Amino acid sequence: xxxxxxxxxxxxISKSNAVKLSEYHLYYYEEGSDFLKExxxxxxxxxxxxxxxxxxxxxxxxxxxxxxxxSDFFDIEKKETTEGFIISTxxxxxxxxDELPLISKTVFKTExxxxxxxxxxxxxxxxxxxxxxxxKCWYTNDESGEKYAAIECSxxxxxxxxxxVDKTPDPDNEENWIHYDYDTFHNLQAQIPSDISYYKTAxxxxxxxxxx
Numbered sequence: 001x002x003x004x005x006x007x008x009x010x011x012x013i014s015k016s017n018a019v020k021l022s023e024y025h026l027y028y029y030e031e032g033s034d035f036l037k038e039x040x041x042x043x044x045x046x047x048x049x050x051x052x053x054x055x056x057x058x059x060x061x062x063x064x065x066x067x068x069x070x071s072d073f074f075d076i077e078k079k080e081t082t083e084g085f086i087i088s089t090x091x092x093x094x095x096x097x098d099e100l101p102l103i104s105k106t107v108f109k110t111e112x113x114x115x116x117x118x119x120x121x122x123x124x125x126x127x128x129x130x131x132x133x134x135x136k137c138w139y140t141n142d143e144s145g146e147k148y149a150a151i152e153c154s155x156x157x158x159x160x161x162x163x164x165v166d167k168t169p170d171p172d173n174e175e176n177w178i179h180y181d182y183d184t185f186h187n188l189q190a191q192i193p194s195d196i197s198y199y200k201t202a203x204x205x206x207x208x209x210x211x212x
Contacts, residue, residue, distance in 0.1 A: 001037065002029040019045075040070070050074035064093070072096050084110050085205060100124045107204060115139055115147065118204060131159040134202040138192075142171055151188070155202040164188055164199060 004027040005018035018024040028038040041049040047070050054063060054076050067074045072095040079088050086108040091101035103122040108115065121133040138151040148171060153164045161182040168191075170176035180188040185200050198206040 002031055003027070004029065047071045048073065052076045054078040067093070068095065076101075081110060082205070086110055086113055087204075103127075105129070105204060112139070112147075115149070117198075120202070120204060129202070129204065131155050131202040132157045132162075134159075136199050136202075138196055138199060140168065151196070151199065153199050159202040161185055161200050166191070 003015075005013050005015050006025045006027060007013050007018075007021060008023055008025065010025075013024070018026075023041075023043045026040040026042060027036060028040075029035060030037055035053075037053055039051040040047050041051075050067055050071050050073070052063060052067060052074060054060060055078075060076070063076060067076070072093075074093050076091045076093075077088055079086055081087075088106045088108070090104050090106070092104075093101045101124070103124060105118075105120045105122060106116045107118040109117060115137070117137055117139075119135045120129040120131075122128070123130055132155060134155045136153040136155075137149040138153075139147050140150040141147050148167075150168045150171070151164055151166050154162045156162045161180075164180040164185065166178040166180065166188060169178060178188075182200065189196055
């Protein structure tokens with residue numbers, strides 16, 4: 001592994017400068033590539049958090065045991081791509097609280113890997129999504145050209161839309177936002193030129209149809 005030391009602002013520094021700081025981050029890259037495998041967050045010479053990026057060929061159980069030796073708090077992320085979407089599965093461990101991780105899935109469009117369109121919490125026992133904890137976002141640009149989450153959606157236990165908050169009338173003034181629910185969603189769709197039917201249910205991907 002190739003190690004890169006960075007300060008808390010993300011600037012590359014030398015190891016000798018890093019160890020003089022109270023807090024720094026240690027990045028591990030696969031040898032001969034720019035593929036990031038692991039980030040250690042270090043404070044006062046102690047690893048207080050780890051982000052680990054899991055590949056298909058790795059044994060997850062072995063990775064968990066490896067990380068347990070370093071820290072009680074770590075996150076294992078695995079990404080897959082499918083038909084224009086990136087699905088990131090995260091397992092967040094906090095061993096001082098629970099041996100089981102908090103599992104979530106987050107979906108991004110491949111052309112916009114910075115802004116998530118769906119986030120779901122997965123039940124540890126059933127491995128099914130807790131639909132009432134799903135959040136979806138639809139993006140557009142404001143007057144200055146900055147992309148923002150113009151519509152934010154939450155859902156009921158059965159996966160139906162509970163609330164869609166439309167910020168487009170006045171992004172910075174909550175008093176002017178418009179609220180829609182499952183039954184009035186067609187009125188929101190009428191305001192948007194693109195198809196936003198994906199946001200009517202808690203389905204993880206647009207190609208899925210939620211089965212009641």
